Amino acid sequence: MALKFQAVFTRLQMKIIGGEWGDGSQIPTEMELCTQYGVSRVTIRRALKGLVSNGYIARTRGKGSFVLSQRELIGASEVKSHPDFPQVANAYQYKILLSEKIAASPTDNKLIGLLSGSTWPMLWHFKVLGAKNGIPAVLSDYYVCERFKDVYPLGQPCLSISFFESMYQVYGQKCHFRRGAVAAVVSNEEICEVLQTKPGSANLWCRGICVLEDGTVIGRCTNIFNGSLYEFAVENDIEAAF
Template sequence: MSARVTKYEQVMTSIRQKILSGEYFVGSQLPSEPQLQKQYGVSRVTIRLAVDGLVKDGLVERVQGKGSFVQRPQRVSRLVRESSVESFSKVALASGFHPQTKVLKVERVVATAALQSKFNVDVTGLLHTVRLRFLDQDPIFLENNYYPLPRFATLGDYDLNGSLYEIFREHFGITSLDSDDTTLSVVTADVETAKLLQRSVGFPLFSMKTEIFDQNKKIVQYGEQLIVSDRYQFKI
């Protein structure tokens, strides 16, 4: 069973790359299952599982009696069964989207008792950043992050419109990030959040709270994120 799963993942990855590179362009029809079976030298079941995965990811649409067609992706997926932290920009690009970021706030705040409990070190305060993340100009991710001071006192000096993980690596000596404590729930958008995310009041949102640590098990950030449920999906 494990060998078949591995093979189907290889086939799915190969087809996905051909879609993202434009070899299979949006609106085009994928080769038939027998053609793909011959091309990859695998069983028809393996091909069907691979295409099923692409359908679930929103990259392919099956049309009854006609075949499978490449469609413009609608959602970005994130794995939640692993502790390693994935960059939003990297995941978005790998899914065929153009990610963008808008910084809404960078401020120093006092560590309340509730926030202080999230950090396993004494802090003089916290750097609080609020960023709005986009997929192809559609706002989908409202990001609230808190960073312990004085360690991250200079974080606000860098361009926070780009990848935070690149800044961590280049300027703070952080080579890897892990999250051992993530809580995921569903909430509804209030008036302010609905306006920022361009959804209706009461729209269902994923609420993700997570603590992120560096390679030395030192806390880097505590985050509270609100994510629209129609453009983002979590894989368990």
Template sequence: MQIVSALKEVLKEGPVPLYYQLEQHLRERIVGGEFEPGASLPTEDAICSQYGVSRITVRRALSALQDDRLIERRRGVGSFVADIKGGMNNQLTGSLREFLAAAAALDTTPLSIQREPAPADVAKSLRVPAGEDVFRLKLVGSLEGQGPVAFLNIWVPLAVGTGFATSLRSEVPIVRQVEQALEAKLTRAEQFIEPDVAGAEAARHLGIAADRPILRVKRIYYAQPDTPIEVAYVRYHPERYRYAIDFKG
């Protein structure tokens, strides 16, 4: 009770909006380590009670934290502290249509598709229980005249149906086929780029050394209502892939 009373005294009526004060205080608690990465935040009702504010105020504060990628909000489940590594975190936005067009430029060759338990990081991204079965696809992406450019691992929910595995089309991006199988509408995608090493399996398909530095890209595709439908990890050939951004004033 003393903690709740103390939190209620943190926010003050005045020129600074309550939602902004709440956002800043929750931010300090997260950055300060009170909530570990992956930990759940108190429920909206609990935050309302702790700080003595309305649900609208709480939701605006949580939305701001989500926009800054400090938390992840899962419909019907709650809010969780994002697992963000230290260092600089740049966020860029762009057209989903252009993003998909770039992905479609690769000519993909399926290597395998199988049903298996979702790894913890994939389960978290797909918002399914860890260990729940999903479909996993392995593919090699090539460009004409260049050879193998990318090694892809893709996970999709079982809801795509058993016929999905036998009806893959190399000329259509996997996510578009998932979209059709689920009768869903793709609304957005997230992309995270990090340095890594190729690893034995990717190295074998890309024709490079296993310890060769590469760019590893993680993509999460969402359909309405903000439901993840595909998680992809892509390892790119270091001499055949370049990531360029054109900033215009």
């Protein structure tokens, strides 16, 4: 089992690289993180120290911790850039690979119904590839109810903002994960091809329910992060909430 601070480091890291905590944003305080993850302040400080040393955040006494916009990806020089992304230095970009209206599965209604108290007959599915400096970093699948389908404008293949940033711009509320799970996985050939990782290599997988600040359930999402670009550690219990 991974040390606690390594598991917390990974979960905080995912909030940054997945776009939930955008560039320049202030992350929760040490005490807030202690409460959220149920760990000691020493553990949180070790996890935050890891984020600082890896270039994800900067900490200022009396002000707090902030996400850096000029962070670099580990191993980025060893991975080829993706031809569909223009070469823009220190910039995250997102390409919509697929947008479709689908029938909600029993799994969707089970997961979403636990929090929303209702079931949805149809969902919008968005498959999105996120990259930095043209290098594939995360492959995401978002399944959202119809009222939130405008989170991604149809017909616009490349965007400069994440799903979470788009939710805030379009609907005026921040979006958060609930009932999350995380694990290291060996992805299939199709995913490895999209992320440009070696077949059989480990990637970081996570899933969760997307919820607005007022408690409104948006849908669910699954992310697979390029394992060659990020340092990560996970606990054996992948159902631990984050």
